[in-house]
Amino acid sequence: PAWERDEDAIVRTVELADFAAALRFVNRVAELAEAADHHPDITIRWNKVTLTLSTHSAGGLTGKDFELARRIDALD
């Protein structure tokens, strides 16, 4: 479950069993995002979910990104 640096963001793609499982994962990520008031870009391609974290208001990565990434990783 590795995050990779992509310019001013960190990106992780998670592969789930199917689309329904991908949606359940997205909804759990969304709860964490709302709790943190920090929202990754989320792309769903059937069973694959790509999360992109960056702090747009700061023009790059901040502690908020790494903290939310850590909480998302703890979902697994």
Add this chain to the structure above:
Amino acid sequence: PAWERDEDAIVRTVELADFAAALRFVNRVAELAEAADHHPDITIRWNKVTLTLSTHSAGGLTGKDFELARRIDALD
């Protein structure tokens, strides 16, 4: 609520009130997708949801794409 052609796909971006509303919209789209056994690529950027429909197994657009697009439009 217009779909635009992008090569072998049709694409629509819907702007909702906020992230929570975007998630609710995605979950409703997901129900339609599961019912149709046809799944758009879905990207969520805070309050904006982009849906991309194509029939990968057919290498392009088919009636399944336009039918699901019609059902998604009926959600509004």
